[in-house]
Amino acid sequence: MSLTLHLGDEAATTALGAAAARCLPTAAQPFVVELAGDLGAGKTTFARGLLRELGVSGQIRSPSYALLETYDAGGWQVLHLDLYRLLDPEELENLGVRDYHDGRCLWLVEWPGKGEGYLPRADARLEFASGATEHTVTLAAQGAAGAAWIAALNPDTGS
Numbered sequence: 156m157s158l159t160l161h162l163g164d165e166a167a168t169t170a171l172g173a174a175a176a177r178c179l180p181t182a183a184q185p186f187v188v189e190l191a192g193d194l195g196a197g198k199t200t201f202a203r204g205l206l207r208e209l210g211v212s213g214q215i216r217s218p219s220y221a222l223l224e225t226y227d228a229g230g231w232q233v234l235h236l237d238l239y240r241l242l243d244p245e246e247l248e249n250l251g252v253r254d255y256h257d258g259r260c261l262w263l264v265e266w267p268g269k270g271e272g273y274l275p276r277a278d279a280r281l282e283f284a285s286g287a288t289e290h291t292v293t294l295a296a297q298g299a300a301g302a303a304w305i306a307a308l309n310p311d312t313g314s
């Protein structure tokens with residue numbers, strides 16, 4: 156299934172991130188979200204909204220330079236990756252992502268294509284786009300957990 160939403164302004168993207176945090180699955184297993192889309196499309200804005208809602212209180216840095224920021228919030232070990240500057244997907248191993256393959260780990264992965272072959276299977280892929288007049292996001296699920304999450308985010312079917 157896939158769903159496209161219009162994001163009228165930055166606040167709308169932040170609010171979608173917050174809603175996404177509220178309907179994360181409850182199972183104690185990793186949940187992997189790919190955040191795709193061009194530079195400036197809104198990936199980090201969404202991640203910030205989600206992390207804030209999970210309870211992260213300090214500054215939420217974009218991982219553009221560090222490639223990785225981690226958080227312990229809302230019962231999740233969160234891994235926020237931005238792989239734009241990753242030269243080789245094998246470098247992912249050096250970032251310590253190995254520790255995030257079990258338990259309640261949330262992966263938020265910007266530029267997932269750069270880590271192809273070295274990332275866990277995604278539960279959902281969010282494709283952000285900034286057109287001439289507005290931003291949009293298309294949410295696509297892979298598997299039951301991702302589908303339930305996206306259904307809950309759908310204004311027509313969610314709560």
Ligand SMILES: Nc1ncnc2c1ncn2[C@@H]1O[C@H](COP(=O)(O)OP(=O)(O)OP(=O)(O)O)[C@@H](O)[C@H]1O
Binds near residue numbers: 201217265
């Ligand atoms: N729905 C929206 N409407 C208008 N502006 C937005 C919207 N969402 C985010 N922005 C703005 O777009 C800019 C870039 O957003 P953001 O940093 O989230 O992009 P990104 O996809 O993470 O880019 P990068 O690939 O460089 O990491 C920010 O200034 C943000 O405020």
Ligand SMILES: [Mg+2]
Binds near residue numbers: 198199200237265
């Ligand atoms: Mg970003």
